[in-house]
Amino acid sequence: MAQSSNTPTGVDNTFRRKFDREENQFLSMRDPPVQRKPLKHRDYKVDLESRLGKTQVVAPVAPLNQQAGYYCSVCECLVKDSANYLDHINGKKHQRGFGMSMRSERATLEQVQQCFENLKKRKHTGGFTEQDFDERIMKQQQEEEERKLQHREKKKEKKKEKAAEEEPEMDPDVASMMGFGGFKSSKK
Incomplete structure (x- = not known):
């Protein structure tokens, strides 16, 4: 039979890294x-x-x-x-x-309480009501209509400028003699 030795048997874990507190403190102080x-x-x-x-x-x-x-x-x-x-x-x-x-x-308790107080004050002083909401909607609709009207006016001006550029200047007597006088629109 085999003779037992005095060396302990078990797992050899000497290859594992050991935690060194002093080295870790030095590293944390540096960075x-x-x-x-x-x-x-x-x-x-x-x-x-x-x-x-x-x-x-x-x-x-x-x-x-x-x-x-x-x-x-x-x-x-x-x-x-x-x-x-x-x-x-x-x-x-x-x-x-x-x-x-x-x-x-x-947020602290005081900040939350202050926020609730501000909301209560705004509610009681008439912060936002349905009437305010309706007024804002009406104002936005009016602004939109004004923008559309300005856009239409700009389009009309561009059209007139383009028509004026394309139309050659002719003497009215020569135009009527040639028969061009009746083709124009009377609308302006």
């Missing part, structure tokens, strides 16, 4: 974690409508900010459509470029 600000409300309006319905000539070799699409100067990237641009500016990469984390600041 402190980045503290980012919490998310905050955007204080500017995102302009998505300015290029709506417009065409753009795309050069084969142009800088990113002059190519077709929406350019983000913070991240230095180009996004092709407005929906993806909106997703980008609300996304993690863009917010980190501003130095913000994706966590929002936790």
